[in-house]
Amino acid sequence: MSTLRDLAEEHTRLRPADIDHLHRIAGDWQLLSDLSFADLLLWVPVDGDGAFLCVAQVRPTTAPTAYLDDQVGRIVGGPEVAHLEVAHRQGRIWREGDPVWYGDVPARHEAIPVRLRTTDGEAGEVIAVVGRDTNLSTARTPSQLELNYLTTADDLAQMIADGTFPPPRHPGETTSAPRVGDGLVRLDAGGKVTYASPNAQSAYRRLGYASHLVGEDLAALHRRLASDPLEGTDAANGILAALRGEAPPRREIDARGATMLTRALPLMPAGVPIGALVLVRDITEVRRRDRALITKDATIREIHHRVKNNLQTVAALLRLQARRVSMPEARIALEESVRRVASIALVHETLSMSSDEAVEFDGIVDRVASAATEVAATEATVGMRREGSFGVLPAEVATSLVMVLNELLLNAVEHGFPPPAEPTDQAGPGGFAPAEPAAAGAEGLEGAGLAGPAAGAEGSEGAGPAAPEVVVSAHRFRKMLHVSVTDNGRGLPPDFDAERGGNLGLQIVRALVTGELRGTIELRDGAKGGTEATLVVPLARNESRSAG
Numbered sequence: 001m002s003t004l005r006d007l008a009e010e011h012t013r014l015r016p017a018d019i020d021h022l023h024r025i026a027g028d029w030q031l032l033s034d035l036s037f038a039d040l041l042l043w044v045p046v047d048g049d050g051a052f053l054c055v056a057q058v059r060p061t062t063a064p065t066a067y068l069d070d071q072v073g074r075i076v077g078g079p080e081v082a083h084l085e086v087a088h089r090q091g092r093i094w095r096e097g098d099p100v101w102y103g104d105v106p107a108r109h110e111a112i113p114v115r116l117r118t119t120d121g122e123a124g125e126v127i128a129v130v131g132r133d134t135n136l137s138t139a140r141t142p143s144q145l146e147l148n149y150l151t152t153a154d155d156l157a158q159m160i161a162d163g164t165f166p167p168p169r170h171p172g173e174t175t176s177a178p179r180v181g182d183g184l185v186r187l188d189a190g191g192k193v194t195y196a197s198p199n200a201q202s203a204y205r206r207l208g209y210a211s212h213l214v215g216e217d218l219a220a221l222h223r224r225l226a227s228d229p230l231e232g233t234d235a236a237n238g239i240l241a242a243l244r245g246e247a248p249p250r251r252e253i254d255a256r257g258a259t260m261l262t263r264a265l266p267l268m269p270a271g272v273p274i275g276a277l278v279l280v281r282d283i284t285e286v287r288r289r290d291r292a293l294i295t296k297d298a299t300i301r302e303i304h305h306r307v308k309n310n311l312q313t314v315a316a317l318l319r320l321q322a323r324r325v326s327m328p329e330a331r332i333a334l335e336e337s338v339r340r341v342a343s344i345a346l347v348h349e350t351l352s353m354s355s356d357e358a359v360e361f362d363g364i365v366d367r368v369a370s371a372a373t374e375v376a377a378t379e380a381t382v383g384m385r386r387e388g389s390f391g392v393l394p395a396e397v398a399t400s401l402v403m404v405l406n407e408l409l410l411n412a413v414e415h416g417f418p419p420p421a422e423p424t425d426q427a428g429p430g431g432f433a434p435a436e437p438a439a440a441g442a443e444g445l446e447g448a449g450l451a452g453p454a455a456g457a458e459g460s461e462g463a464g465p466a467a468p469e470v471v472v473s474a475h476r477f478r479k480m481l482h483v484s485v486t487d488n489g490r491g492l493p494p495d496f497d498a499e500r501g502g503n504l505g506l507q508i509v510r511a512l513v514t515g516e517l518r519g520t521i522e523l524r525d526g527a528k529g530g531t532e533a534t535l536v537v538p539l540a541r542n543e544s545r546s547a548g
Helices: 004-011 016-028 030-036 078-090 144-162 198-206 218-225 229-243 284-324 328-352 361-375 395-416 504-516 539-547
Strands: 039-045 052-058 100-102 105-115 126-135 184-187 193-196 251-255 258-267 275-282 358-360 383-388 392-394 469-477 480-487 520-525 531-538
Touching: 004 016, 004 039, 004 052, 016 030, 016 039, 016 052, 016 105, 016 126, 030 039, 030 126, 030 144, 039 078, 052 078, 078 105, 078 126, 105 144, 126 144, 144 184, 144 258, 184 198, 193 198, 198 258, 198 275, 218 229, 218 251, 229 251, 229 258, 229 275, 258 284, 284 328, 328 358, 328 361, 328 395, 328 504, 358 361, 358 395, 361 383, 361 395, 361 469, 392 395, 395 469, 395 480, 395 504, 395 531, 504 520, 504 531
Parallel strands: 383 469
Antiparallel strands: 039 052, 039 126, 100 105, 105 126, 184 193, 184 275, 251 258, 258 275, 358 392, 469 480, 480 531, 520 531
């Protein structure tokens, strides 16, 4: 189904500012629908033929709907839209006419013109019409609550026709709460309560006010009830602002261990301030859960911090042991273990600073690549470059993937680029590499990310040998993460077995990719020389496992 903007741009000549105003109405009109006990349909005139197009619809939560079928995208004309035409042409609310039938459902039609006020505050032209259609099949004598709802709905309908509703939305605010059913208080022009719904009365009781609200000065009551005087003053000032015709941001009041969210709206039909509408909602349980989540998040971050510290301690102990070992093979094995533990510690360090169990992985890759060039046992200066972005990954994926990339990068640096004196017709176990000439003068990492192509690259024919370089690339496609680690080194040896060959590092890589990550890995000679390792990791499955 097309969106409001798509439909308006395709079928009308409405300006972007007009469409934005229609979006604001559709974002806030659940309030009017619930107060009216009616469906609201937003109709825009279609160019040239006298028809109207429905671009949005909302059903009431306080009454049965008049339409079982969705009306958005429907174009109607002729006698069926006569009431819309009157409201659009004359710029007034249309309430005449007999009930109409939709199948077995009788409904009452009303039409409210929609204006967008000009920049100087004057009422502009009518740009659309809101159809207010009430299901009459359950009509009965209205209660005091229903009468107050309908009276307030008529005031808001007139404000739509004046171009003063909905009010501007404050940054960061949503339109989901509080709603009419959570609690409604109506004030007169002096700020005294003329009506409070049962749910509103209950919400104030939670704050410690046991008397009936009618007749109370609500701004003064908020000052008295709030545990924090500053909070009470802010809530009171919001009500006073609404009485002056302004639309203040929502406020919270804490008292006696309870929390109530308030939203004050001015009532000024025909531009005359007659009072305010205050919606309230008891959010005590919501705030209690928020505090519990904050505590849980802090605990999880502290755990990641301690895991990181413990891993760094393990790495330090291994490093100390490596210095005391006389056998070169044992020292190399311990140093490799240090690097593996340190790469996992990077993930936990990032998680300890995050508010959820996911990490921005690009920074981790950059740091692992930088470490690989610094500690690799090679005399060559190897440049590193990252292409694309890994994005945000779940912690479980990040922990395994960082170990995989650490091993692949170390293999590429150590085995793909041997010292000059070493024969170049064989590769070390699991090595990446003979390179075709590429960029000269690659310099490793710059700033926070992997360096781009090195300055002074000589890629033309007849140029000198390329500077050693490893490129890490990543992109997402159809819920799969595609990663490649490519070098311009000496390539794989002719007898290399991609399934069983390689050192311990490559065995770890294969085990992690096929086991923990449930992905695939392929090692092959690069198209232009060197070696390429490609990984494909299914993100959807891993993300669901992480969430579980």
